[in-house]
Amino acid sequence: MSHWRLLFGRDFGLIWLSQLVSQVGDGISNLALLWFVYAITGSPVKTTIIGLLHTIPPIVLGPIIGVYVDRLPKKFFLVGSNVLRAVLTGIIPCAIQTDNFTVNLAYAIVLLDAMAVSIFNPALTSSVPLIVPRARFTAANALIQSTTSLGIIFGPALSGIGIVFFG
Secondary structure: OHHHHHHHOHHHHHHHHHHHHHHHHHHHHHHHHHHHHHHHHOOHHHHHHHHHHHHHHHHHHHHHHHHHHOOOOHHHHHHHHHHHHHHHHHHHHHHHHOOOOOHHHHHHHHHHHHHHHHHHHHHHHHHHHHHOOHHHHHHHHHHHHHHHHHHHHHHHHHHHHHHHHHO
C-alpha cells in the first residue's frame, strides 16, 4: 500500500490527477464526437473511421516517436502536445458555429489529435523517472497507467449520462 503515498507527493500527485482529469475528458469527448458524427451523418462507416483515426496512430507511431522523445526534453512535448490538442478541440465548436464543420474536417482533427497523443504518451512515461525515486518506478508507472483505465470507464459513463439528460 505504500505506493499510494506517491499520490500525495506534490509533483507526482499533480501529474496523476491531471492525467485522470484528462483521460476522463478524453473519454467524454471521444464518445461525444463518435455520437455527433453518427447523428449528423447516420453512417456507421464514417463513425468507424473516426474511431480508427483516433486509435491507429498511437499504436503505430507511439513506439517510433517514443525513441526520439526519450532523448529530448520532456516538458516541451508534454506541454506542446496538450496545447495542440486544446487548439484542435477548440476548432470543432468554432467550425460548427460558423457552419464550416464537415466530416472531413473531423477526420483531420481526430488524426492530428491522435498524432499529438502519440507524442504525449511516451513523453509522460519517460518523465516518470525524473520525478519519482528509482525504488518507486513500478508503482508510479502502474498508477499512471491506471488513469487510462479510469478514463475508459468513467469518460463514456459520464458522456452517456450527459446524452441521457441533455440529448
